[in-house]
Amino acid sequence: MVVKRISEDLCFGCGLCVDVCTEDVLRFDEAKKKPYVKYPRDCVACLFCEAGCPVGAIEVELTRGRKMPEVL
Amino acid sequence: MSELAKVLSTDVLVIGGGIAGLCAANKAADQGAEVLIVEKGNTPWTGQAPSSGGAFNAVPPEGVEAQVKFMIKEGEYLNDQDWTYTYTKDSHPVIFEMAQWGDFFPRDISGEIVYTPPLLIRLYRTELFQPTLLRRALEKGAKVLNRVYVADLLKQDGRVAGAIGFHYRTGEFYVIQSKATIIACGGANYKARTLFHTNCGEGVAMAYNVGAELRNAEFANTYMLSNKYTCADDRAADSVRQAYENALGESMVQKYPELDPVREPGIPGGGGLVFRRWVRAMYKEIDAGRGPIYLNLTGQPDLAQMRYQANIITHQNRTHGYVRMMQKLGIDVTKQKVEWTIVPEFHGGPIRVDLNCETTVRGLYATGDACQNGSAYEGALEGCALPGGVPLAFAAVTGFRSGVAAGKAASSLPKPEFNMADAEKMKREIYAPLGAKEGYNPYDAIREIQEIVFPFKNSYIKRKDRLESALGRIEKVKAKLPTLAAKDSHELVRCHEAKAMVLNAETLYRASLMRTETRGTNVREDYPDRDDQNWLKWVILRKEGEGMKLWTEPVPIEKYKHKP
Numbered sequence: 001m002v003v004k005r006i007s008e009d010l011c012f013g014c015g016l017c018v019d020v021c022t023e024d025v026l027r028f029d030e031a032k033k034k035p036y037v038k039y040p041r042d043c044v045a046c047l048f049c050e051a052g053c054p055v056g057a058i059e060v061e062l063t064r065g066r067k068m069p070e071v072l
Numbered sequence: 073m074s075e076l077a078k079v080l081s082t083d084v085l086v087i088g089g090g091i092a093g094l095c096a097a098n099k100a101a102d103q104g105a106e107v108l109i110v111e112k113g114n115t116p117w118t119g120q121a122p123s124s125g126g127a128f129n130a131v132p133p134e135g136v137e138a139q140v141k142f143m144i145k146e147g148e149y150l151n152d153q154d155w156t157y158t159y160t161k162d163s164h165p166v167i168f169e170m171a172q173w174g175d176f177f178p179r180d181i182s183g184e185i186v187y188t189p190p191l192l193i194r195l196y197r198t199e200l201f202q203p204t205l206l207r208r209a210l211e212k213g214a215k216v217l218n219r220v221y222v223a224d225l226l227k228q229d230g231r232v233a234g235a236i237g238f239h240y241r242t243g244e245f246y247v248i249q250s251k252a253t254i255i256a257c258g259g260a261n262y263k264a265r266t267l268f269h270t271n272c273g274e275g276v277a278m279a280y281n282v283g284a285e286l287r288n289a290e291f292a293n294t295y296m297l298s299n300k301y302t303c304a305d306d307r308a309a310d311s312v313r314q315a316y317e318n319a320l321g322e323s324m325v326q327k328y329p330e331l332d333p334v335r336e337p338g339i340p341g342g343g344g345l346v347f348r349r350w351v352r353a354m355y356k357e358i359d360a361g362r363g364p365i366y367l368n369l370t371g372q373p374d375l376a377q378m379r380y381q382a383n384i385i386t387h388q389n390r391t392h393g394y395v396r397m398m399q400k401l402g403i404d405v406t407k408q409k410v411e412w413t414i415v416p417e418f419h420g421g422p423i424r425v426d427l428n429c430e431t432t433v434r435g436l437y438a439t440g441d442a443c444q445n446g447s448a449y450e451g452a453l454e455g456c457a458l459p460g461g462v463p464l465a466f467a468a469v470t471g472f473r474s475g476v477a478a479g480k481a482a483s484s485l486p487k488p489e490f491n492m493a494d495a496e497k498m499k500r501e502i503y504a505p506l507g508a509k510e511g512y513n514p515y516d517a518i519r520e521i522q523e524i525v526f527p528f529k530n531s532y533i534k535r536k537d538r539l540e541s542a543l544g545r546i547e548k549v550k551a552k553l554p555t556l557a558a559k560d561s562h563e564l565v566r567c568h569e570a571k572a573m574v575l576n577a578e579t580l581y582r583a584s585l586m587r588t589e590t591r592g593t594n595v596r597e598d599y600p601d602r603d604d605q606n607w608l609k610w611v612i613l614r615k616e617g618e619g620m621k622l623w624t625e626p627v628p629i630e631k632y633k634h635k636p
Contacts, residue, residue, distance in 0.1 A: 020117040021113075022114065024562055048117060052117075062401060068526070069527075070527065071414055071527060072527075
């Protein structure tokens with residue numbers, strides 16, 4: 001999993017991270033009013049959620065959800 | 073039918089909400105057309121531009137001739153020279169018109185836009201760029217449908233009359249009728265990079281499936297250099313080129329003088345031109361057993377500082393700026409060497425377009441990366457090829473052209489009426505993987521495709537036997553596609569992405585096999601020379617029945633100004 005942490009304390013449920021996630025990794029839990037990681041293996045570590053979070057609640061690891069095949 | 077689907081109608085349908093799509097939407101709306109943008113992610117945070125280097129190539133009239141000449145020489149005369157001129161002449165007015173829409177280009181104290189020498193204008197507020205384009209389009213009346221995945225186009229009486237798709241999250245079926253349709257969703261990236269990951273060649277596949285011609289598919293391969301850890305690119309590598317070395321500690325620029333770029337006067341440096349040379353030099357070293365390659369800034373604080381400085385200036389708003397990456401990894405580049413490698417990128421889309429960005433199918437337009445190769449403006453090169461700042465400017469230029477042409481065409485056309493029974497039949501096909509309890513997992517399919525396409529020796533340094541083997545493996549994946557199974561609409565998107573990737577890979581390998589010479593990025597080990605006698609020709613592809621028909625068409629070099 002590459003979205004390593006979404007801080008429950010810091011997150012105030014604005015949902016921006018869910019909006020910017022192009023690969024639809026993150027979804028919004030309407031009951032809890034918080035984002036959660038629904039499709040971890042689709043994360044490509046683009047860092048948009050981490051960079052976009054207004055309170056720095058998200059930490060993304062620089063690995064991908066899926067290991068990439070060899071090139072050379 | 074209407075209970076089974078959301079049926080929408082518009083004058084101009086724009087598929088994709090990146091730079092090209094947003095420019096097209098703005099210009100179509102300026103013609104008075106009703107515009108609908110459909111995006112599989114979420115515009116404006118989508119496409120490739122948010123993670124690009126942010127440079128636009130804007131050529132004033134006095135610079136046009138020199139840049140065109142350079143592009144044709146580097147494109148090895150496979151350019152559609154009318155397109156090369158059109159792009160270059162348009163770049164300046166288009167970018168200056170865009171500059172009036174928002175405050176994202178740097179200006180000096182008198183309010184003039186500042187050029188980075190010689191012909192680049194750099195975004196200095198990347199985060200404002202696409203949102204500004206989107207806001208203006210919305211102000212002009214355009215509508216947006218986010219998280220809707222367009223799966224196929226609808227045709228009526230020989231014209232494209234709309235598209236069908238489904239919602240990424242809810243799975244709801246959409247039928248969109250349109251008078252003109254613009255494909256603005258990029259080339260096939262095979263989910264290769266941390267940065268460029270959304271485009272899977274769906275636009276190319278859609279155009280192909282309705283019978284549009286593809287051109288220059290054999291050049292659709294791009295590889296970039298990257299640090300080993302993140303597989304993110306580092307466009308400013310040029311600024312510390314002296315610090316790259318092989319495993320033996322030999323300097324790369326001393327071994328390969330072409331890496332120390334002698335700048336053509338008046339031509340922007342950087343871009344794919346430099347990276348293509350780096351990729352080939354690194355491959356040579358690694359292939360000869362002298363790998364890996366390192367960026368060695370240890371004991372060179374001045375160089376490291378310069379590196380960081382370049383990055384801070386040009387990449388300050390990019391999530392993948394090198395500084396941010398290395399900080400995240402806890403690597404101090406002045407204390408340890410950083411391993412570098414070659415990573416696949418794949419930018420170019422081969423949809424053939426005329427100077428209005430119309431494809432060979434009426435009512436269908438293509439813009440941006442989707443027609444980078446197909447327009448042939450840059451000849452025998454990959455999508456990210458020539459001089460710095462060209463791909464972003466090309467997205468804007470073609471966005472403008474397609475938007476104007478589609479907007480005008482739509483005003484004189486009646487509302488299309490396509491056969492809803494056809495849409496119903498296509499719906500069953502599109503949703504087929506959802507009904508399957510067990511079957512071919514789309515993640516396995518994508519992985520298998522990547523294993524075939526990523527290797528440098530399959531897709532860059534080519535040879536007949538390897539191309540045939542790669543094509544054979546792609547065909548095996550293709551044979552399994554009818555058994556794809558998806559658990560939900562999210563996985564259904566992956567299924568269709570896999571289908572598009574297979575089609576794109578097939579065009580790459582078939583066209584590469586046909587071109588028995590080395591030209592541009594079609595590097596053939598078995599045909600190492602350029603063959604102007606037999607190969608001043610374009611390879612054209614089109615769907616015929618269930619098969620792929622390929623033929624060649626001579627480049628009309630006699631009527632062009634620049635000849636080999």
